Amino acid sequence: MKESLLEILCCPLDKHDLELEDAQYDGDEVVSGDLVCSECGETYPIEDGIPNLLPPDMREQTPA
Amino acid sequence: MSTRADVRRTYDRIAEHFASTREYAWPEVEAFVSDARPSSVGLDLGCGNCRHAELLAERTDRVLGIDASRGLLETARSRARARDFEVDLLQGDAARIPLAEGTVDLAVYVATIQHLPTEADRRESLNELARVLAPGGRALVSTWSTAHDTFDETESFDTTVEWTLPGGQTVDRFYHIYSPAAFETALEESALELVEFELSSGNCYATVARSEPARGRQSKKEGT
Numbered sequence: 001m002k003e004s005l006l007e008i009l010c011c012p013l014d015k016h017d018l019e020l021e022d023a024q025y026d027g028d029e030v031v032s033g034d035l036v037c038s039e040c041g042e043t044y045p046i047e048d049g050i051p052n053l054l055p056p057d058m059r060e061q062t063p064a
Numbered sequence: 065m066s067t068r069a070d071v072r073r074t075y076d077r078i079a080e081h082f083a084s085t086r087e088y089a090w091p092e093v094e095a096f097v098s099d100a101r102p103s104s105v106g107l108d109l110g111c112g113n114c115r116h117a118e119l120l121a122e123r124t125d126r127v128l129g130i131d132a133s134r135g136l137l138e139t140a141r142s143r144a145r146a147r148d149f150e151v152d153l154l155q156g157d158a159a160r161i162p163l164a165e166g167t168v169d170l171a172v173y174v175a176t177i178q179h180l181p182t183e184a185d186r187r188e189s190l191n192e193l194a195r196v197l198a199p200g201g202r203a204l205v206s207t208w209s210t211a212h213d214t215f216d217e218t219e220s221f222d223t224t225v226e227w228t229l230p231g232g233q234t235v236d237r238f239y240h241i242y243s244p245a246a247f248e249t250a251l252e253e254s255a256l257e258l259v260e261f262e263l264s265s266g267n268c269y270a271t272v273a274r275s276e277p278a279r280g281r282q283s284k285k286e287g288t
Binding site for chain 1: 072154156165
């Protein structure tokens with residue numbers, strides 16, 4: 001994902017801003033890292049360049 | 065009972081074959097997008113292989129493709145590479161859209177709401193679409209309906225429709241089949257403003273905007 005997406009993304013649960021943590025880059029693409037809600041602290045992983053912003057109850061409990 | 069996680073798993077399972085049968089954009093979506101003014105942010109909600117995001121990319125500076133199925137998002141990534149268009153892919157739920165309020169100028173939500181298993185999910189997805197639309201933004205919402213030749217029913221109902229994989233194996237997919245009247249009512253009762261409604265080839269197509277200034281109330285402001 002492009003880092004500039006952070007301006008329009010939000011937590012799917014409480015709609016607060018997300019912060020990018022532990023980012024790994026390939027050029028201007030963020031290929032892995034975590035998006036963390038600044039309010040509720042829920043963590044959404046970026047998996048092979050695609051953020052998984054599914055609410056926790058819709059996520060698979062298996063390693064990516 | 066189906067849950068949204070079940071629906072996601074189903075599409076992960078059939079993703080590659082499903083996408084291969086969804087090569088072309090629908091003419092109704094082409095017409096909607098070609099009538100739209102150029103704008104900043106486009107959204108294909110329930111994007112599948114992004115065949116409609118590809119159209120939005122011609123009208124907007126940035127296009128987002130959201131789908132619950134990671135498998136389908138991979139087909140979208142392949143298509144975007146092969147056909148040379150830009151799309152930002154996000155895995156997400158149509159009933160809990162991970163986008164800030166008022167960020168989307170032009171959206172399509174095509175043949176997706178029919179896969180949300182409960183009335184509450186479907187209602188929430190329409191309200192969520194209203195929330196992310198920018199003032200003056202437009203969206204096209206479509207669903208399969210009882211008006212299609214496949215169905216004898218005249219009232220809305222839940223069903224499963226089999227998907228047959230190339231090996232002959234079948235996978236059940238959840239569908240809510242709206243009657244056109246019930247779909248129109250669902251839109252009118254949501255935070256969306258219904259601009260236009262039509263039936264085409266057994267599908268309902270609604271052009272919608274965000275209600276202004278507040279949910280369910282009509283704006284007096286004209287000419288915007």
